[in-house]
Amino acid sequence: MREFIVENLTNTEALSVTVILMNNVIALIVAFFIMFTYKISYAGPAYSRKFNISIGSITIITAMIMSIISNNIALSLGMVGALSIIRFRTAVKDVRDATYIFWAIAAGIGCGVSQYALIVIGSAFLLLFLIITRKGFTSCNKLLVVQGKPDCLHKTEAAVDTFFSGKAHVSMRNVTEGSFELVYSIGEGILYKAAKENQMDISEKLIKIDGVKRVNIVDQKDELSQ
Known part of the structure; x- marks a missing residue:
């Protein structure tokens, strides 16, 4: 039992170059997909191109972090500790923007662990939901x-x-x-x-x-x- 715990805590098995490239390519595609969805579904008075680019960047960065962590439990705990000291003070102007931030993070996590089918299907349903709610439930x-x-x-x-x-x-x-x-x-x-x-x-x-x-x-x- 002790050997099993130590082995999982110190697992440093590196991902192959093929897997890394595949993860990043899918993350890039999904990032552009999320950015496109944000642009066509945004209904506010001031569309921010910079915020949209940031959403795409979050997807790729999160995928990179997940690839670094991989199956190493010790490294993942260290990453959690490092990220916990970061404070984000930028206010979100539109509460709906938080949806896209979480979407970008979830997509990055999925791409980082090679769960491509889950990300593609989930993103497609989320796109459909956002378009329907924008056209059918916005105040007129x-x-x-x-x-x-x-x-x-x-x-x-x-x-x-x-x-x-x-x-x-x-x-x-x-x-x-x-x-x-x-x-x-x-x-x-x-x-x-x-x-x-x-x-x-x-x-x-x-x-x-x-x-x-x-x-x-x-x-x-x-x-x-x-």
């Missing part, structure tokens, strides 16, 4: 922002309620002595349907009300609410 709401004098507040609220048949939800209602501001959250489909039924945009109708100074319609993305 609009924000209707109305500003004006307090005298026309109730008239403005009634006009919005009538225009959208009660389907516009008030997100913010701010009234001061000399002005008011209303913010409505409206589905994109509801907005276009109401405009078609009324044969005019809501902004055209509200701006005609005496006392309304400004009407804005802006996109409501997930990034705005975080």
